[in-house]
Amino acid sequence: MKKTAFVFPGQSSQRIGMLTDLYRESERVRHTFEEASDAVGLDIARICLEGHHGSLQDISISAPVIVTAGIATFRHLQSQFGITPAVMAGHSLGEYTALACAGVFTLEEVLPAVVFRSRLAQRVMEEEQGVMTVITKLNISEVEELCRHMRRRGGKVWTSCLNAESQVCVGGREADLEILEQQVLKMGGSLRRLIGNAPYHTPLMSTMIEEFGNYLQSCQLRTPQFPVVANVSTRPYTAFSIIDNLLLQLQHSVKWHHTIDYIQRQHIHTFIELGSGQILSRLLRQHSKTIEIYNYETAADRNRLASSLSQLAEVSA
Incomplete structure (x- = not known):
């Protein structure tokens, strides 16, 4: 397989019926949803598959749902294809998904963290x-x-x-x-x-920095197992920059356009979007006509990925 980037979407990727096919097909996906439900006290599967639009506009509900979708598809990809990413990146909230998939957080740690972040952000939104x-x-x-x-x-x-x-x-x-x-x-x-989004990535979020920073300090953060490109610096995280980068991300612009530039400069032109929806796939197509994109939630793209890997195996045999 060519060097591949895994990318994870953030807010606005949620929708009713997200991951329905994978949930029905995969015990691994269903188990991930069950773990997530236990971690945050929400019925994640019901919200994803049957939830009404209003609940998915509540950022304290949509945040753990979006992160769960990313982790579930990552686990499914690993079990089906065993692809090792050359690099990962997540857009806004998706950065937490990327860090969890890189082993910085466990699922049981990252979901309460994004719920807490969302509740603090809701307070900022109101104030x-x-x-x-x-x-x-x-x-x-x-x-x-x-x-x-x-x-x-x-x-x-x-x-x-x-x-x-x-x-x-x-x-x-x-x-x-x-x-x-x-x-x-x-x-x-x-x-x-x-609708319903706080003014993330602006100085208005500064009032929640101390409280959220203290929360992150209480987490057992681990060294990333794969490179994860930070939204603000557009450079890979180190073991010592995790909290600083996550706090910077709350107050400063997500440089997604520049993040993709950085990844391409590493001679990586194959991208797999994990999680729900095709937001990042559409942005990638706008960014460059030379990028090869797989949207993992889409059955046709999973089949295309399987075919590509099969052809590579035949060539190397």
């Missing part, structure tokens, strides 16, 4: 009236300049996720973000407000 919006059809520099212009006038808005050259998330106070959104529309951009 600061914080929200997030996805902007498309404008480039990164244009959106960054709009945010700087707003801040010079006292507004509290920042770029929060640099997803692609023409897709940027912006977070901040709702009243300020509404003004920025009008400017975006005047410039020909498009908008999509993220």
Whole structure:
């Protein structure tokens, strides 16, 4: 197998019916859901397969569901194909999934951590009236300049996720973000407000840093077994940078566009998206036409991956 990157999505990847086929087919996936349910006191399988839209918009529920989906698909991939990743990366919340799959957290540790993170973020969202919006059809520099212009006038808005050259998330106070959104529309951009999302990856999250940092200090964090590229530095984690990177990630932009650049510079052009949905697969296709992408939740892509591995085995035999 070519050198391969495993990538894990974050918020907005959840949906009713996620991982239905894999759950029905795989005892390993079902067991992972059971472990997750025990870890956080939620019926993860029922939420994924039957849950209503409202529950999946509650970040303290969607966060453990999203991370569980990533871990379950990673375990299924390992059991079916035994592929060792050359590198891993997770988008926003997905960074916790990547770290868990790399052995930094156990499932029983990571799920309560992301629930606690989400509850602190909900408090920030209420206190600061914080929200997030996805902007498309404008480039990164244009959106960054709009945010700087707003801040010079006292507004509290920042770029929060640099997803692609023409897709940027912006977070901040709702009243300020509404003004920025009008400017975006005047410039020909498009908008999509993220319902129920806290203003992650902006300085508004600074009020939860001490409390969440203390929580992470109480966790038994381990050295990553595989390289995991951090959202903010776009460089691999070390055993000594885990807490610092996770706290930086709360207050600073997710540099996803730059993360993919870094991975490609390591001569890695094959990516497997684990977890639910195809958010990262779509971003990867925007990023480069030369990237080979497998979306693991999709049966057709799992079959394509199996065929590719079979052909490689025949060549090397």
